[in-house]
Amino acid sequence: MCRPMMSFRRLLGVLLLVVPVSVCAQTDRCALFRAFLNEEMDVWGQTLSSCSFAQATTDERLFLLDLEYGYTAYAIQFLEPDTAKRCLERYLGHLELCREWLSDADYWAYMSAAESYALKLDESTVLTHGVRIFRYAKRALEADPHSTLALSVNANVLFYAPKIAGGNKKKASQLYLRAAELFRQQGDTTCNWQYHEALTGIERCKKYTK
Numbered sequence: 001m002c003r004p005m006m007s008f009r010r011l012l013g014v015l016l017l018v019v020p021v022s023v024c025a026q027t028d029r030c031a032l033f034r035a036f037l038n039e040e041m042d043v044w045g046q047t048l049s050s051c052s053f054a055q056a057t058t059d060e061r062l063f064l065l066d067l068e069y070g071y072t073a074y075a076i077q078f079l080e081p082d083t084a085k086r087c088l089e090r091y092l093g094h095l096e097l098c099r100e101w102l103s104d105a106d107y108w109a110y111m112s113a114a115e116s117y118a119l120k121l122d123e124s125t126v127l128t129h130g131v132r133i134f135r136y137a138k139r140a141l142e143a144d145p146h147s148t149l150a151l152s153v154n155a156n157v158l159f160y161a162p163k164i165a166g167g168n169k170k171k172a173s174q175l176y177l178r179a180a181e182l183f184r185q186q187g188d189t190t191c192n193w194q195y196h197e198a199l200t201g202i203e204r205c206k207k208y209t210k
Contacts, residue, residue: 033191044071058101065098076120088117105144109153112136151179173205
């Protein structure tokens with residue numbers, strides 16, 4: 001949620017058939033997006049299980065990491081704690097494997113999200129993970145203020161954090177708007193679950209900023 005915890009009735013899915021990694025990563029984006037809209041997260045889970053991260057190309061790994069980012073948030077909110085913990089461990093492991101190909105902005109944005117997931121699993125760790133959530137999100141945006149991922153993660157952090165801890169829904173709305181605009185400028189809106197989430201975030205914020 002960041003990603004925070006967003007509403008996960010929108011999160012992604014994947015093909016029910018076991019297919020080669022290249023097919024999972026390169027041709028199924030719209031199928032995943034439709035599953036996301038249809039609340040079929042089990043499909044995403046099956047795809048992540050069936051696609052071999054070790055045998056994937058760099059681009060495929062980055063694609064799968066993006067799926068794990070969304071699916072882990074869903075798992076933590078809706079699946080059994082042990083399953084959610086395994087998803088988070090897999091996500092963190094694959095994030096480190098992708099470190100050399102990620103921009104600093106995207107890496108720290110993903111790390112901020114991971115800290116929010118860890119906090120959700122054990123809310124007694126708020127002093128530890130809460131500080132890191134904000135620190136990593138800020139580091140991501142400082143690294144690249146035009147990173148759609150950094151903008152979205154910061155927006156999620158500001159939206160979901162209580163006001164006393166630094167939450168600010170007006171600023172969150174501004175960041176969601178910037179992320180959505182950049183997605184449009186990049187021509188990356190078709191079957192893009194993160195663009196959809198940015199639009200949803202904008203609408204969510206309107207309820208609090210009128």
